[in-house]
Every structure is written in C-alpha cells, then in structure tokens.
Amino acid sequence: MELKYVGLKPVISEHGISFKDGKEDKYVYLSFAIDILIALDHNYVHNIKYSHTVNQQRLASNEILEILLKSHPNLENTMDEEIGAYIIHLDKKEEDINNQTHLSEIEKQTYIANLKIMRDYLIQRAKNKIFYEHCIDTIAQSIIHHKIKELDTPFNEKFWHILQTIEGKLSLHKVSSNLKVEGLKATLIINC
Secondary structure (H helix, E strand, C coil), X not given: CCCCCCCCXXXXXXXXXXXXXXXXXXXXXXXXXXXXXXXXXXXXXXXXXXXXXXXXXXXXXXXXXXXXXXXXXXXXXXXXXXXXXXXXXXXXXXXHHHCCCCCCHHHHHHXXXXXXXXXXXHHHHHHHHHHHHHHHHHHHHHHHHCCCCEEEEECCHHHHHHHHHHHHHHHHCCCEEEEEEECCEEEEEEEC
C-alpha cells in the first residue's frame, strides 16, 4: 500500500478535466492526524492532564503507514477491500456514461477517456482519503476508550480540519463535543 500526495479533487466531464480549488487531497492532513494519534497512544492515569509537543517535521509516507498499522494490523486488508469497492464504482461510472442518452457518442468516448486518464490519480486520492478516515476513526476510538475530555492543538487550518472531522466521527458514536478557539489554540471539548 502506497501513500502519496496527488493533488486537488478533479472535475471530470466530456469537456475536459479541471481541479476544484479548496478540495485538497487528504494526504496533506495525515502527518497532523498521526501526530494526534501518537499523542494519544500511551498509558493513562485518571485525572492527569497530558501534554505532547507537536512534531514540526513531516513524517514520510512509510512512517505514517507504520504508525497506523500498529493500531490496525488488518488495515491493509480492509483498505484493499475498500479500494476494490472504489474501483468497482469507477467501472460503474464508465458504464453509466455509456448509458446516458443526452451525450453524443463522441462525448461519451471523451468522458470515458478522461476518466481513464485520471484513474490512477482518483484511486490514489481514494486511498489517501480512506487511510485518513481510518486514522480519524482510531483517534475517536482512543478518545472514547480513554474518556478523554479535552484535546488541544495549535490553531491552524490543518488541525482545525482534523478536529472538525474528529467531532463528526465522535457524533457517529453518540458522543457530543464542541470546538472552540482561544488565541493560537484550538480545543475539542468532549462530553463523555
């Protein structure tokens, strides 16, 4: 399994390929999310406040992979299944384009050719996103398991995005939480 940055979300049509500004590849968040996971990975003593210094160096893809595999030994099999399902989705999309009646034959061929050109790109973006989602789920599980009440990070775009994603994941587990910002610090307050 390979993790690598690919780029913005592509918009693919019978007219060409463009990229959606603001829809960044989840790969850019992985080092930050893994840093949170590392901060949560230790033995806990009740009523103690823990601190972790943010890693200023970006981790290599293989280091990111190794860290999450420690928490999820079967992650590669799970990812293979999920990527397999995504590839089936891409195949179905091509089939659906062939069945569209509002497109001419040349438009259908062009659309499908554009999808084929971007296929590896799309699959890598999907791998990065699936991996990111598993990382966030592992963080949420750790928060719930250890009954963590508060998670503080520096306030920047990457950590803010991750905290919002964690908040959403916690809500799926029926755990409410609030985000707040104080100066240069972002805080996720967990009500468990």
